[in-house]
Every structure is written in structure tokens, then in C-alpha cells.
Amino acid sequence: MEKTDPIERLARELDWNLLRTFIVIAKSKSLTEAAEVLRLKQPTLSSALKRLESRVGKRLIDRSPGNFRLTAAGKLLEREAIEIHGAILRLGTLMRDVTDEVRGHVRIAMASHVVSPLFNDTLTEFHATHPHATLSIDVTASRYAIENLTARHASLAVCLVHDRSPKLRYRRMFQEYFGFFCGPSHPLFGKKNLTIADLAGHSSVSFVTDQMDDALRPVTLMRAEAHLSDRVVGTSAHLEEVRRMIIAGLGIGPLPIHVVRRDIKDGQLWQLPPYEDVRKIDVYVVWNPKVQLNRAEQAFLEALLARIERTDISERTYR
CATH class of the missing domain: 3.40.190.290 (D-Maltodextrin-Binding Protein; domain 2)
Incomplete structure (x- = not known):
């Protein structure tokens, strides 16, 4: 069986909804605050974050006691996710x-x-x-x-x-x-x-x-x-x-x-x-x-x- 390139696999399997959710998490002070903004239950949001971290293979949020901040990988993903979000929003306008x-x-x-x-x-x-x-x-x-x-x-x-x-x-x-x-x-x-x-x-x-x-x-x-x-x-x-x-x-x-x-x-x-x-x-x-x-x-x-x-x-x- 042909081996799948890891980068190609990430592009195929990454769920856009996870990226959109991560943008909100990155701008929040806690998962609880992000859950309130997204109108989701905190365990559901925590599970979504774990799935995203599993997909990219990196820890995205430092959630040690008293801390809730983006890791270096998290900051990079936030920047790229914001650009992707903007590009998607523009598709409708471009087609119209x-x-x-x-x-x-x-x-x-x-x-x-x-x-x-x-x-x-x-x-x-x-x-x-x-x-x-x-x-x-x-x-x-x-x-x-x-x-x-x-x-x-x-x-x-x-x-x-x-x-x-x-x-x-x-x-x-x-x-x-x-x-x-x-x-x-x-x-x-x-x-x-x-x-x-x-x-x-x-x-x-x-x-x-x-x-x-x-x-x-x-x-x-x-x-x-x-x-x-x-x-x-x-x-x-x-x-x-x-x-x-x-x-x-x-x-x-x-x-x-x-x-x-x-x-x-x-x-x-x-x-x-x-x-x-x-x-x-x-x-x-x-x-x-x-x-x-x-x-x-x-x-x-x-x-x-x-x-x-x-x-x-x-x-x-x-x-």
C-alpha cells in the first residue's frame, strides 16, 4: 500500500470547523469562556481541542495550573486559521x-x-x-x-x-x-x-x-x-x-x-x-x-x- 504523505494527510483530514473553533479558543481566557461564546458545553470544547491537537501533532494551549496561553504552535496555527477564515468568507463575494x-x-x-x-x-x-x-x-x-x-x-x-x-x-x-x-x-x-x-x-x-x-x-x-x-x-x-x-x-x-x-x-x-x-x-x-x-x-x-x-x-x- 502506498504510504500517505503526512502533510497531505493533514490537509485531507483537518476539519475546518475545528479551526474555526480554535480561533475563538485562542482569543479567550479559558475554555469555559470560549464555550460560552460558542454556546457549547465545556467538555465538548475540550474534546474538540484534543482532536485538533491530535490532527496537527502539537500541543496548542498551555493549560498548566494558573495558565491558559497559546504555545508557539498555537500562535502559528491561530495566524494561519485567521487567514483561512478570511479566504473562505470571501468565496461568496468572489463568485457573486x-x-x-x-x-x-x-x-x-x-x-x-x-x-x-x-x-x-x-x-x-x-x-x-x-x-x-x-x-x-x-x-x-x-x-x-x-x-x-x-x-x-x-x-x-x-x-x-x-x-x-x-x-x-x-x-x-x-x-x-x-x-x-x-x-x-x-x-x-x-x-x-x-x-x-x-x-x-x-x-x-x-x-x-x-x-x-x-x-x-x-x-x-x-x-x-x-x-x-x-x-x-x-x-x-x-x-x-x-x-x-x-x-x-x-x-x-x-x-x-x-x-x-x-x-x-x-x-x-x-x-x-x-x-x-x-x-x-x-x-x-x-x-x-x-x-x-x-x-x-x-x-x-x-x-x-x-x-x-x-x-x-x-x-x-x-x-
């Missing part, structure tokens, strides 16, 4: 979109308050060319935009990037400059001829990504150079909320200069030093090349990349 006319839905995961004429022009062009396609834009923190993309819950992402994944593709869409601002009730509001030394000791607000090991590292360095108070009194992943806290007088905070020009003109915000040595941040379009895009997603991504390619970086730099 097989027509002569470009139809389908484009789901964009986008960082908060991205202001880019290039992106807006792409939306206009896409809708005019493919009126039966639909779009949705989900605003989220950049790190979650990437997570949604990796899990195949988004067609593409427009966001800040810190660490690049070899599984994803990146193209710089535009550059924006961040400056420091304060609101009308702040003691520095309206004052001219300030220097960066005048900011020392003042409280600040910022983005959750304003950290040395995250996407807004250049802004973190600028905040350190200004000797702002170490205590950040307010944070948010959304630009609008950081702007709200600055205007409300909670502290000095960073914002993209081109985004808040109207607020400066209307007397809602006052720009503070440094005026020249402001920090440049890149905003990227990111996509997953392993995903089989529907026709609408493919058309939108191609239109956006083509517009980026034919637009000089000087026209995609907003200051």
Missing part, C-alpha cells in the same frame, strides 16, 4: 462578482482623518468608472487597520506604518508634517515670537501611537526636544479627539498642519514652535498580495496605485 460589469464591495481600513486630494480624486474616478461598485471606509487606529488587512477583513489599508510585515505590500501615498498646537484657553495661545524653550513643562495630549516604538516616533522625539511634561494627560487613536482635547485646553498636542489650517484661521488652534523643524510622517496604502481580490477591489487598488505613480512626490507632500 463574476459578471461583465465591475461590481463588488471595497472595504478600506483607514487611519483617522486622512486628508489627501489624491485619495479623494481616486474615489471620484473610481465611482465614475464603476458606478455599480460600492465602498465602505472603516476608521480605526493604524495598528488595527493592519490587523484587519492581515485577517482579510479589509480590501486595503491607508495608514501610518512602523514595522513592515513581509506578507504585505506597501506604497507611500503621501507625506504630511506635524506641528504643535494649543487651544484658546491655553496660556501660550496668541503669543508670538515664542521659542521651543517656552513649551518646557507644559502638559500635553497626543496619539496612542506617539511612542518611541510606534508609527509617530518622530513626533515623540519632537515632544522630548520641547521638554514637555512627561505626563501626557490625554490620548486617542483618532485625530478628531486629539484635536478636541487640544482645543479644550488639556494641553499642547501634535496635529498634521495641513489638516487643521481652517482651525488656525478660525481661531480654534494656535501653532507653536518649532515652526521650521517640524516632523514629516509618511502615510501608506497597504494591501495583502495573497488575497484574491474581487473585481471592484482590484480596480480600486490599481486606480490608486496608478495615480500615486503619476503624481510627483512634491505634489503628494502636504505642509
Whole structure:
């Protein structure tokens, strides 16, 4: 009798329902919690986990006394199971979109308050060319935009990037400059001829990504150079909320200069030093090349990349 290859046997015998169950287990703090989410009895779930561990030949969960965490094999299986789950969910959409006319839905995961004429022009062009396609834009923190993309819950992402994944593709869409601002009730509001030394000791607000090991590292360095108070009194992943806290007088905070020009003109915000040595941040379009895009997603991504390619970086730099 011909010997069956172990990898081929695993692919043939592995039950997708076990993988789907494991995704829930991996995100839970215990089998009891996972059982409640899945509406199953705990012994039933425990048995399913044992079957899966038997199929893959690895221990997936460390369930020693006081511990319930993924093993190295469990972490690897969770990542792959999430990708498989996303691919299966997309099958129905892909089959539905097989027509002569470009139809389908484009789901964009986008960082908060991205202001880019290039992106807006792409939306206009896409809708005019493919009126039966639909779009949705989900605003989220950049790190979650990437997570949604990796899990195949988004067609593409427009966001800040810190660490690049070899599984994803990146193209710089535009550059924006961040400056420091304060609101009308702040003691520095309206004052001219300030220097960066005048900011020392003042409280600040910022983005959750304003950290040395995250996407807004250049802004973190600028905040350190200004000797702002170490205590950040307010944070948010959304630009609008950081702007709200600055205007409300909670502290000095960073914002993209081109985004808040109207607020400066209307007397809602006052720009503070440094005026020249402001920090440049890149905003990227990111996509997953392993995903089989529907026709609408493919058309939108191609239109956006083509517009980026034919637009000089000087026209995609907003200051």
C-alpha cells in the first residue's frame, strides 16, 4: 500500500470547523469562556481541542495550573486559521462578482482623518468608472487597520506604518508634517515670537501611537526636544479627539498642519514652535498580495496605485 504523505494527510483530514473553533479558543481566557461564546458545553470544547491537537501533532494551549496561553504552535496555527477564515468568507463575494460589469464591495481600513486630494480624486474616478461598485471606509487606529488587512477583513489599508510585515505590500501615498498646537484657553495661545524653550513643562495630549516604538516616533522625539511634561494627560487613536482635547485646553498636542489650517484661521488652534523643524510622517496604502481580490477591489487598488505613480512626490507632500 502506498504510504500517505503526512502533510497531505493533514490537509485531507483537518476539519475546518475545528479551526474555526480554535480561533475563538485562542482569543479567550479559558475554555469555559470560549464555550460560552460558542454556546457549547465545556467538555465538548475540550474534546474538540484534543482532536485538533491530535490532527496537527502539537500541543496548542498551555493549560498548566494558573495558565491558559497559546504555545508557539498555537500562535502559528491561530495566524494561519485567521487567514483561512478570511479566504473562505470571501468565496461568496468572489463568485457573486463574476459578471461583465465591475461590481463588488471595497472595504478600506483607514487611519483617522486622512486628508489627501489624491485619495479623494481616486474615489471620484473610481465611482465614475464603476458606478455599480460600492465602498465602505472603516476608521480605526493604524495598528488595527493592519490587523484587519492581515485577517482579510479589509480590501486595503491607508495608514501610518512602523514595522513592515513581509506578507504585505506597501506604497507611500503621501507625506504630511506635524506641528504643535494649543487651544484658546491655553496660556501660550496668541503669543508670538515664542521659542521651543517656552513649551518646557507644559502638559500635553497626543496619539496612542506617539511612542518611541510606534508609527509617530518622530513626533515623540519632537515632544522630548520641547521638554514637555512627561505626563501626557490625554490620548486617542483618532485625530478628531486629539484635536478636541487640544482645543479644550488639556494641553499642547501634535496635529498634521495641513489638516487643521481652517482651525488656525478660525481661531480654534494656535501653532507653536518649532515652526521650521517640524516632523514629516509618511502615510501608506497597504494591501495583502495573497488575497484574491474581487473585481471592484482590484480596480480600486490599481486606480490608486496608478495615480500615486503619476503624481510627483512634491505634489503628494502636504505642509
